[in-house]
Amino acid sequence: MRRGKVEEASERGEGGEASLGTCSQNAPAVSGRARRAQRRRALCSLPPGPLRVGPRRPIGASPRRRAGTPPPPHVAPAAPPPRSSASAQRALRTSPAELPGSSRAPRSSRSRSGRGGVMVVLSVPPEVTVILLDIEGTTTPIAFVKDTLFSYIRENVKDYLHAHWDEEECREDVSLLRKQAEEDSHLDGAVLIPPRSEHGADDTEQMIQAVVDNVYWQMSLDRKTPALKQLQGHIWRAAFAAGTVKAEFFEDVVPAIRKWRQAGMKVYIYSSGSVEAQKLLFGYSTEGDILELFDGHFDTKIGHKIESESYRRIATSIGCSPNNILFLTDVTREANAAEEADVHVAVVVRPGNAGLTGR
Incomplete structure (x- = not known):
């Protein structure tokens, strides 16, 4: 399997809190447009090691600081110090709601080389009960x-x-x-x-x-x-x-899905590939047959992925509110469409993916 490593995705926390290592953040109680504006997340690409996850800021934006505190000195972000395998595992076990993906932080908080990183946080709102996954560039290397x-x-x-x-x-x-x-x-x-x-x-x-x-x-x-x-x-x-081809996944994917299911979440796939092709990928893989990990599959028969109505139809088919769904994709146009439907979104950046553009 390819690198892009999260050792495991940890269980959900209460109150929408998510943490990695020593970092944590509480999701504020907001709704409507304000809530949708907070949903976009970027999963940041770092050197091999545990995932750092963070809310996506607009390009050029500066990190928030409390009123009355002086601005921090301008320094170039440095790659995080290497973490031992044991300490990485301890950090992951304390993380209530990680998402898979190796990441690239927003430009305002990463080095030009793209290999630097910062310890950041992704909050998964407590109302989320369904994880909806894209395939190409999200679970599977492009x-x-x-x-x-x-x-x-x-x-x-x-x-x-x-x-x-x-x-x-x-x-x-x-x-x-x-x-x-x-x-x-x-x-x-x-x-x-x-x-x-x-x-x-x-x-x-x-x-x-x-x-x-x-x-x-x-x-x-x-x-x-x-x-x-x-x-x-x-x-x-x-x-x-015939055994000529076996599907490959990023190595964090299967552990993350298992953790989500252990936490009581449902997991679905939404891909432009046909449902039959999706089932082939997860039925004939380097991980074996893992179809049992999924509650269902959607393809473009339910609608195109860049149309917001598609995500409303998916919610109706599942039997939940769009607000109960967290959609993981590497394509920002799909993320925009999902947000318009009131779906929570995380934009995943993997090795080999295109930059965070409007593609």
Whole structure:
């Protein structure tokens, strides 16, 4: 598994308090817009070791200080001193509500190299009873998704289509891609897929190549259409079942999920990948089959991740208020949408992730 280490995510505290080591912070009792304004959190990237977690300040903002106290001298932040394994474990055991992620602090409190860090805090409000997790860049390294999973699709989609072309499931996959291609016909570079023909091998080969070209085109644009995700999921299913591919997670993920469940929280996945593909990842992983750790899965059938209504639908499906959900994602556009729906949000920054932008 990749580094980005939190040894374990500790149990929930009371009153929305979270601490790491000697730091702690009480979440103030606020509501409405003021509460939403406080929700954004950034999980900060440090050298290998326990996670430091902190509330996200606007770029250029200074840390709060009590009235009447002089401003601190300006000093460049330094990397925290190394902590022994034993002391790190003691600190983690005292942390009531950690979240996974190795992090990068806001620019106002980190060195230019990105390897410095500060001891900071993330408060998990007491009303949170549901953890909603993104996958790519949150539980799973982006490098694994792009370099392993997506590369496998590009290298094997044609062989897969040849092997399964006459099967009903494959026929349905191609039909959905054909409909999507028709909807995309006005876009530059869109590849149309001709209707099925029974006139010979040449026509079949032409159709298969059109499907391959369409898949390549969509993937080059990082599109997340249900038709594309469905075919990808079926190709990955064959790879996982054959043992060709095993999913990878950041090493803090499984311990954190187990702690959340021990604390009585429910854990759900929300990803642009199909529910079937999600279950493959967590069913065939380097950690074994860990599907039992999750209470449910959501994909874009419930709505796109950058639309606030999607998060309201998820809350309705779970049977809770949006305010009972904490959503962890590495994409700020998704975080913004979730906040608009009154969902608590933590923005996770992992090794290899893009910076905290509006992507």
